[in-house]
Amino acid sequence: MLYAILAYHVEAEVMSWTPEEDAAVMTGLLKVHDRLNANKLLGPAARLGGTAEARTLRGPGDGMVIDGPFAETKEQLLGLYVVDCADDGAAIGIARDLRRVNPSAVYEIRPIRLYLPGEALPETAQGGQG
Template sequence: MTARPADRERLEAHVSQYLILIYGDAEAEERMLTERNDAIMQGHLDFGARNRAAIVGGEALQPPSTATTVRVDGDGGFAVTDGPFAETKEALGGYYVVEAADLDAAIAMAKQIPTIGGGVEVRPIMVFT
């Protein structure tokens, strides 16, 4: 979901970008792929409609079982393994990149995001350009 140019112009001149990471119960999210969960999907559509001027990007992720982890090994090479980086009940399920005047505004947006037995993490993005 990318904000249209006209919507972006309405944002304040000095905004920051925040990454909102969406975590949820990994098993419940796997079930959601096979059992339609219209309430969660509608929640994300509603979030997008309410915040389209601030949303820079965002996507849902495939389930943790599809992850591949790359780690540096002790011999200067890399170890590639199937599965997510960390074993945990909650898994990263998707994200939004948003523009907000400050952290409080980003948190206010994050509170609108539906989750499946999890929560969201809001982190400022470092901009180097």
């Protein structure tokens, strides 16, 4: 089953890291990535750009484009991983590995379903609930 691991952090803290501090965190994360890749568990992963560059589309009709993230929170979504795990316990274990090398981050683990436009989700193709 696929799980999204969403990485939240206080953006100002991350932006204040020296290049050496950032490289140290990334070195630790890359070790986790290498292990996940070796076990064929890691899908797409991304480090998102700053929230100052983000835009949100919301509202009725064509919507309105506004600056920044859609919610004001202490922590911002700064990255994400897609992992293929047998169950949520395995996904939580991966999030714990990531947190060991980036202990001030918060990780949200959420099951996801792959959506391919024009193709039925497996649950609906078999007549189940989707």
